[in-house]
Amino acid sequence: MSSMSTTTLRHVTGVARGAAVLIVCAAVLLPVYWMIATAIQRPATTLLYPPPLLPIEFVPDGFINIFRDLPLLSWLRNSAVLAGIATVITTVLSVFGAYTLSALDWPGKALFGALLLLTQMMPEAIIVVPAFQLYNDLGLLQSLAALSLLHAAFVLPIGIWILRSAFDAVPREVADAARIDGCGHLGVLARVILPLAAPAIAAVAIVAFFASWGEYLFATTMISQTEKYPASVGLATLISQLDTPVSELLAGGLVYALPPVVLYMIIQRFMIAGLTAGAVKG
């Protein structure tokens, strides 16, 4: 009898949990659903109130028109250049930094770590004016490559910290064995640690890509020529202009959100494994 009621209780908890998961997922997905549902309507339909909760039309006009009316394609290309450079720089320098913090003993290590932490805390807005003046002096305004350097500088600390815990999780015996076999520091790094920390490296690359692809403050400050806009700045200017139909605007937003979302879906498993790397060892 008592075992029976325990089973029932477990069943009830299971159903309650399932319901909770469904409700929370629906709440989180609602904005994304509404974005898609609006993007596939005709402009006139989007101005109905109350809005139809299910899309009543499936028109691709928004997606076609935004590419026709605006240089969205080159904005996306600019974003790709920007995020690509920032990702490469961040990933390479994160490997260096994490290795010095994880595997090497040297005076100044603690200071180095503290300095990185300080950078991590810094609101971008504090340095946006001096950075603007610096770029202005050096003639680097309007340069996507120069802007990406600034992006990388702000993700680098977090990249180093993610990789450092992953490097820490590589068993010491494995690294020592390789060393006895005649590997130098860099040999151990390249042949032992990097392959084992691959998911974490992927995680760092993704974090850097997301950060640069989405960054707005520095981008809008440094880039003022329409054809040089990254997609974040280009789309943001449309918000205040109010002359783009909402279905077009949201279609543009969806296209812009697609690369990171798809990328995330593909390597999500790695991502969680990579961020967990340090935790497994305990």
Added chain:
Amino acid sequence: MTAEAVPVVGTSRRGGTRRVPPSRRRHGVRLAFALALPILAYEAVFVLYPLVRGGMMSLESTRLGSRTSEFVGLDNYRRLLRDDAFWGSLTTTVTYAALVVALAVGFGLCTALLVNRKFRGRTVARSVLTLPWAFPEIATVLIFIWMMNPSFGLVKLLTSWIPWLDRDIGWFTSSPFALISIVMISVWKNFPFYSIVLLAALQTVPAELHEAAKVEGANAVQRFRYVTLPALRPVLLLLSMLAFVFAFRQFTLIWLTTGGGPGRDTETLVISIYNRAFKFFEYGYAAAIGVAGLLVTLTVAIAFLVVNRRLERKAAR
């Protein structure tokens, strides 16, 4: 235990020095400098130098139109201390940050607990719950501006089903809804990150502890209170600090929705720096606000580090 299981910030878990021959160690030191130097140089150019330049700017008075600036000493800071707008935006920043920390980390914890146990469709649920993290901020802004549109928005329809609520709320233009709106948007965008990290931390809570507590007759709430929560405490503390720093740094989600308004209702320090610099061209004063903001962030961070160290020591004992 896994006190610093979280990747983002952490103190070294490997205390001891590796036993290596002196020559190799010297080589290690050289290598460390060789690897760290490019990073230091890089951060020095792109973060430290602008920061120092900003600090110097805060001692100057720069006016619109004139290319010269004069040294005014601590005048900008004196003005800051007497400026109600500054104290107002400091309060706004702290309020906004505290709300986002509590809600985003709290919701992150709830969702992590929800999908921690195995069930059918768990992988899908995890992907869905972490999706907003991959969603860029500008896309987030676009969709929420549309959803919260006072004439045609979905939120207007949803709130019209709540009888005691006014139908025509300007979600970004009326007090206190503007603040509530930016908090909600920030939570939606940011909770997944905390959820992922907490999910990772939950994997490290030993199952035997739960079993033992179950044998002792502890119910689910007690097991959470006495087993899960103590194990998560260091991670939760760390994430709260991180969430505070992120909230403090937040610009895009606020600037493009409320722009700091209505009035100065949602003008956080970061927004007021931007306004001072690019609307009123008071570069010196903007820089002074920036320095003050950095001091606030640092104070909070140091407080966190002290508490964290104390907890670690207690755990080690």
